[in-house]
Amino acid sequence: MDYKKIRAQFPFFKNNPDQIYFDSSATSLKPQIVIDAINNYYSHYGTNPHNIDSDLGYATNTQYKMIRSKIKHFINAKKDTEIIFTSGATYSLNQIAYGLGDLIKAGDEILITRQEHGANILPWYRLAAETKAQVKFLPETNFKIDLEQLTKVITAKTKIVSFSNVPNILGYENDPRKIIAVIKKINPHVIVVVDCAQGIIHMPTDVQKWDADFIAFSAHKIFGPTGIGILWGKEELLLKLKPLIVGGGMNTRIQSNGADYILKGLPDRLEGGTSNIADIFGFGAAIDFINMLTLEEIISYMHQLKQYAVEQFNQKLKDMVIIYNADAKVGTLIFNVKDVFCQDVATHLGSCNKIIVRSGDHCARLIGEIIPDKNTIRVSFSIYNSYEDIDHLVAAIANEKDFLGRMI
Ligand code: PMP
Numbered sequence: 001m002d003y004k005k006i007r008a009q010f011p012f013f014k015n016n017p018d019q020i021y022f023d024s025s026a027t028s029l030k031p032q033i034v035i036d037a038i039n040n041y042y043s044h045y046g047t048n049p050h051n052i053d054s055d056l057g058y059a060t061n062t063q064y065k066m067i068r069s070k071i072k073h074f075i076n077a078k079k080d081t082e083i084i085f086t087s088g089a090t091y092s093l094n095q096i097a098y099g100l101g102d103l104i105k106a107g108d109e110i111l112i113t114r115q116e117h118g119a120n121i122l123p124w125y126r127l128a129a130e131t132k133a134q135v136k137f138l139p140e141t142n143f144k145i146d147l148e149q150l151t152k153v154i155t156a157k158t159k160i161v162s163f164s165n166v167p168n169i170l171g172y173e174n175d176p177r178k179i180i181a182v183i184k185k186i187n188p189h190v191i192v193v194v195d196c197a198q199g200i201i202h203m204p205t206d207v208q209k210w211d212a213d214f215i216a217f218s219a220h221k222i223f224g225p226t227g228i229g230i231l232w233g234k235e236e237l238l239l240k241l242k243p244l245i246v247g248g249g250m251n252t253r254i255q256s257n258g259a260d261y262i263l264k265g266l267p268d269r270l271e272g273g274t275s276n277i278a279d280i281f282g283f284g285a286a287i288d289f290i291n292m293l294t295l296e297e298i299i300s301y302m303h304q305l306k307q308y309a310v311e312q313f314n315q316k317l318k319d320m321v322i323i324y325n326a327d328a329k330v331g332t333l334i335f336n337v338k339d340v341f342c343q344d345v346a347t348h349l350g351s352c353n354k355i356i357v358r359s360g361d362h363c364a365r366l367i368g369e370i371i372p373d374k375n376t377i378r379v380s381f382s383i384y385n386s387y388e389d390i391d392h393l394v395a396a397i398a399n400e401k402d403f404l405g406r407m408i
Pocket of ligand 1: 025026088089090091117119120164166168197198218220363
């Protein structure tokens with residue numbers, strides 16, 4: 001992978017040549033083609049894809065459909081109409097939980113892991129509170145869902161299982177295909193949701209091979225714009241979801257008694273209102289960008305960076321740091337500098353060394369139940385990072401012993 005050529009495609013680095021960006025798990029930087037695609041919509045298309053009575057409206061609608069289809073291929077969905085545009089993974093997960101409300105009753109069980117992001121915890125707690133169902137936890141061994149023990153927690157009461165294939169802190173991969181096979185063998189009625197917000201760029205997504213029921217992800221973590229994401233579901237299940245948003249474009253009739261309206265088919269019934277059209281154009285360009293590089297190459301490069309970072313940390317910072325996920329393949333490094341609060345380290349790196357990392361519990365607020373330190377530093381790699389970036393990080397930590405010492 002020609003790292004320099006790739007990096008040159010990200011205007012962020014032209015405008016911030018001295019910054020090192022290690023927070024791609026929170027949001028990735030955007031290549032020029034994504035920014036151009038957004039600009040292209042506003043500058044050339046301008047029209048609403050719901051209005052196809054003009055040539056330009058038709059052209060916007062055609063692009064819109066092509067992008068939906070591109071995303072279908074990217075995740076290997078069966079039909080374009082199973083791809084629902086939302087504002088992001090958080091919205092998608094909320095739509096699933098809200099939309100299933102009528103199917104859940106008192107005593108039912110919803111299973112998640114302790115590593116989930118708040119977006120894959122709170123919608124389920126709210127659903128449980130409203131229906132008197134119970135949220136329970138999936139068994140984990142070495143930070144992965146334990147397939148053997150899984151057989152003991154799936155019962156006739158299990159209605160929903162929701163887990164991230166790549167959790168946003170430790171990043172140990174859960175294989176959706178194997179997990180879903182175990183669940184459905186015991187109880188084929190369980191609805192399985194995969195939070196792919198991180199996984200979408202760390203492993204190939206194949207919803208048909210996995211036999212998932214729903215997945216959720218955001219464009220902004222995969223080189224696309226903010227404010228746009230995907231809810232995918234099996235057609236028959238999407239049709240059962242009660243829409244979270246009601247309004248224009250999603251119904252065919254409203255009667256004057258107000259109570260009775262007929263919903264359109266998919267995807268419209270779950271896309272009330274005017275969509276984020278410009279960012280959908282940007283999203284399409286982000287998928288093109290990934291396909292051009294190939295997802296496999298991106299994943300492999302991130303693995304190499306992770307491996308190099310672990311080696312360098314072990315060689316040069318061994319007595320100073322604790323690493324929590326050294327053997328996770330995924331391109332994130334979770335660590336703490338001994339006896340120094342993570343945010344002090346992150347602020348020091350960010351403000352004195354221009355190295356942008358993330359600190360805290362990373363919105364996975366139950367993580368403290370499975371690792372000793374709830375708050376950690378997260379360094380997340382992407383294709384625009386280099387081995388030299390990692391050398392700078394290691395040097396910045398190693399050289400700042402005095403400063404960090406004062407923080408104790
Ligand atoms: N799930 C996981 C695992 C995440 O990492 C995130 C974002 N940090 C989300 C869900 C929510 O994504 P968004 O904020 O884009 O809606």
